[in-house]
Amino acid sequence: MSDDNGSGIDVDEYDDVWVFIEEHAGEVMPVSWELLEEGRTLAEKLGDELVALVIGEDVDEIAEEALARGADRVLVADDPVFEPYRADPYGEQFRAMVEAYKPSIALIGGTHTGRDFAGRVAVPAHAGLTADVTEIDVDDDGLLQARRPAFGGDVLATILCEEHRPQMATIRPGVFEAAEPTGEADGEIVAADVVVEEADCISEVLEREVGDTADITEAERIVAVGHGVEGDLEPARELAEALDAELAASRAAVDEGWIDGARQVGQTGKTVRPDLYVAVGISGAIQHLEGMNKSGTVIAINNDPNAPIFEHADYGIVGDLFEVCPDLADRLEGDLQEVVQ
Template sequence: MTDIDPEAYSDVWVFIEEHDGEVMTVSWELLAEAATLAEKTGEDLVALVIGEDVDDVAEEAIARGADRVLVADDAVFEPYRADPYGEQFRAMVEARKPSIVLIGGTHTGRDFAGRVAVPAHAGLTADCTEIDVDDEGVLQARRPAFGGNVLATIICEEHRPQMATIRPGVFESAPPEGDREGTVEYVDVVVEESDTLTEVLERSVGDTADITEADRLVAAGGGIDGDIEPVRRLADALDAELAASRKAVDEGWVEGSRQVGQTGKTVRPELYVAVGISGAVQHLEGMNDSDVVVAINNDPNAPIFDHADYGIVGDLFEVCPDLAERLDATDAAEVTR
């Protein structure tokens, strides 16, 4: 094991994930939270941008709070592949020695984070929902454990950098400020196409919905008993995205990418309609920042009603089609205001 001196490491880094110039929202969420960490430690907030033709992304990172932006710009990084991203990121980490590195817990972030952490002898905590630092600058990375029944705090006192992937949707995004100033530095690209082991021959796009960015969600729970159509019908009438509880996902009724809760995704929509969801603590943790919550359940004692702004006690197979029909006859935007 390599000996590492934590005192030789400083600054808080955030990986800004972009694809074809479009930045994943979780990057701006992390930038906002990382600014708090950097203020506590008295260090710089540094954004990392890896891609091709990413000048605009770097400037936006400054506007959203970064003190400095490190940019690796080359065609080898488009489209995303784990080996060139991982190698470039690792080289930057080893050369510049950040104390904390935050990465969005997306498919991309989860894919290459380990490629940086293992060779760099870093500490990596995955799927965090809370982060903080103590008086010594030690990262307090918190994540659900034991099926979401407890929240574990994981620290790394002896290794650097302290790395964490953070679940999308748990923080508010850093707003842009047009008059902010910062430094953009273009770093040497250490990866060449000839050294890359993978090649993208074809890309197929599947279910791309990101429920963490939806303004309206209609979520299906175990109460639907395998019949998703009434919930989907209501979602369509509300122009909402379909979401689900863990029960609905485990049963195979809804795709895993649409799961809300401690073991799923954290969402904060303007409107959250919980259909046939009892209201387990693990699910509530994923949606308790919703602006307006509507619960539909045939059990008047279901815990979900204690966390709802509006409740409908009734058979979801009757209530959902009826609501959808009424919405079709009016303006859904007006109804949800």
């Protein structure tokens, strides 16, 4: 054995790039397809296979779609114990598959679900787990270079996992682009042994409410609300309609319960890159900027001339959002009519 690195792990025994396909009640999270596309680039560079991992109940169609989207192989663990999601059965199943198949790289969406169970795989496997990654590549030695923002986004750190395997990472939703399925599915679907039983589970889902499942990461125009709207989304909604834009929010607005978490932009929300981003009543905290600074044109509406958001916007106006938004919406609709006439 060429195990000379002191970790007790022979890194040469591990190959393939794994991508976890996250699904809830048959719906696949968009980040999974983003990762499959990015995983293909890594696999090609490494000359490895791209393997999709599907865990759930009745997930045949999802496995087929993963093949159509370019996976060389799909490993499926299909069992009622996996629906709805819980950390303990998912973590244990994923861990057992890692032990059986020895992947070199495993990418997981940085959703609440992905970040919930990834540690339950990495800890018993003694794998390296890099959190909330926004850039990935492999170096000449085939080592994963995972870059992630730290200190609220002031710093980009490169995290390596040299002597342990797999090299695991959770990846922030919205930073990569998914590709359309090619339709050419010549890979294989492999049923994995299900290693968990309901009787061993230590948690139970009692209730589940489905909320807003909007995907703001694909929006071309966004109007985002902050704490400044004080619970009244109407002015921003009017402006969003006039611009044909999606509504998004800062974490402060989400925490107040004014708008659903699926629409949160920032470090602990989504990364968006629309052509136009209008920040309404948002102060411009670093954790917010991190999710929107790849936008095209940024506009700020804020009544505090010293709000940091003005430095991070292309154009701004100092004013009361309750007046500026409707006024602006009116003018835009007027302009639109001119164009139509």
